[in-house]
Amino acid sequence: MSSKFLHIFGFAAAIVAIQIFTQLTDSSFHLTQLTMTAYYSLLVIGLCMLIGYAGQISLGHAGFFAIGGYISAFLTTHDLAVLKGKPFVASLTNLGILVMRKDTYGAELLTFNPWPACILSVCTVLIIAYVIGGPVLRLKGHYLAMATLGFGIIIYRIVLGTSSLGSADGISGVPGFSILPGVMIGGSGSGKILNYYVAWGILIAGMTCLLNLISSRVGRALSAIHGAEDAAEAMGIPTAHYKLRVFVLSAGFAAVAGVLLTHYNGSIGPSEASVMKSVRYVAIVAIGGMTSLWGAISMSLILNYFSLRGSFGTYDDAVFGVILILIMLFAPDGLIRRQVLGDLKAFFKRSAGKGVAL
């Protein structure tokens, strides 16, 4: 129990250390990518929950991310000023759900407040995940992979082909999201350092929730399902129910990540919904060791950061492809796992034992 909080505390300390390091070396421009990394990691830990703990692959999580981001972006940029006279719109304005704001050119816009937009988009994603999750999770193996892949492609095609969602350009000019008075995600002129801490703070909060979930009754039921679904069913665990709940939960994490990253960047484009993004998230979870949230989060930090910095150049997608193949061929349990330490210890013990015998 205490080791769990020790891990979280250590992780938080590392985040602070990174920030202080960038401050001291005067390289705080790294914080932008690190902040984006935190939001992508939020999706990755949700997906890790689904793949590693519930044992269900999803090749469509970029779809949930994009739905969340796009709905929020659309609501907070779509100008409703022409409808101002309508009583319904007026009452929404009085409730504070719609706000008047000025865009970058100084024109007056009547748009959704980011808070209701965020709640609306996350709720939409949860409903979509719940509705499609029922039939999708009855599938197994190849069929499950193809169905989730198909879902992802449908979302990609829709955002790419719909002109009110900006088609290939996506939506830009998304306003900042002030989650608390004085704390603004994105927007112009807001603090880099503040945004960095907000993003990683949200990630750590999400991580804490998932870690608690894993060590609860739900977590034990999930690991039983992953081990042997039929056996779990026979023990009286409602497997379909648990799988669906984790699916919806991970879609929710993806949606929150999508909304927050969209507000942080001020824009979203169709590439966020592409299949390659979904595959990339699966790759990160796989490298992290599938059943390790800490593995997933640390790999996400490293790979997303280097990818966002452009370190892989034009080989960006190829790097993830190669990683996927190598990991699945040689270390299907992932790179980061507790056994590695154990394996090493056992290895040294054996060689030490031999030394004595000789």
Add this chain to the structure above:
Amino acid sequence: MELFLQYIVAGVTYGTIYAIVAIGFNIIYNTTGIINFAQGEFVMLGGMTAFTLKEYMPLPLAIVSAVVITMIIGALIEMVFIRWLHKPSVLRMIIITIGLSILIRETALHIWGEGVTALPYFTGTSVTSVNLGGVFISPQVFWAVGISSIMVLLLGIFFNFTLLGKQMRACSANREAARLCGISTQNMVTFSFMLSAAIGALGGCIVSPITYVQYDSGSQLAIKGFTVAILGGLGNSTAAVAAAMILGILESFSIWALPAAYKDVVSIAIMLIILFVKPSGLFGNAAAARLKEY
């Protein structure tokens, strides 16, 4: 009426290529139980290689060479990445073949760039057409349909009347028993990869003049091919051809009702509905499908 027939012809043309991809899926699935997510990449490789080779040799020779080269690539992929895995889990195989498809695609991007390529029409040009009762059909459509029909016929003969074909079928029916009869199941798997790579590559060559091929054409074709394969019932190639025609025609009519940008949405929605409602396929036997492992 003419317009109606014109749409049918367009549907059949697209159906042909879907059928070819689906047959490629089925061949590998039958011998290994693996869905090869990189199947669409074989089609792309065939089209692209033939396009490069035709600079140096006559078109028929370029196509044959492209098919052979893709076949060798298929064999190499199986030997390097799949042969030595001992009873890999389905999840592992899915991820490996997805990784392979990314790798092939990215390699193609670095070799050929982002440009769109098309082989010349086998006979005539892009504007020649045959008037058949008021419907204008490009001669390439005849080539595509003709070559695919011959291919399906030859495959039927191969699987039913040759020793190698029978060995491959034995391997798909019962791997253990096939091995006990002295069939090298490992070689059969390599061979199935070669065969489906070759079929995919040939498909890529014959549709290249009509639909164009570029480095990322593969993944779209793969998902259509998979849709068709499960629509017909996974593993059943004859049914896949029928399903391919249905999907091709449905897609071509969907342009009437929906913007062309949503064409893919229609076919993938069909795939999802089939998966949810009748995963054994339109022509498949639900009871038999339940016994298979996916």
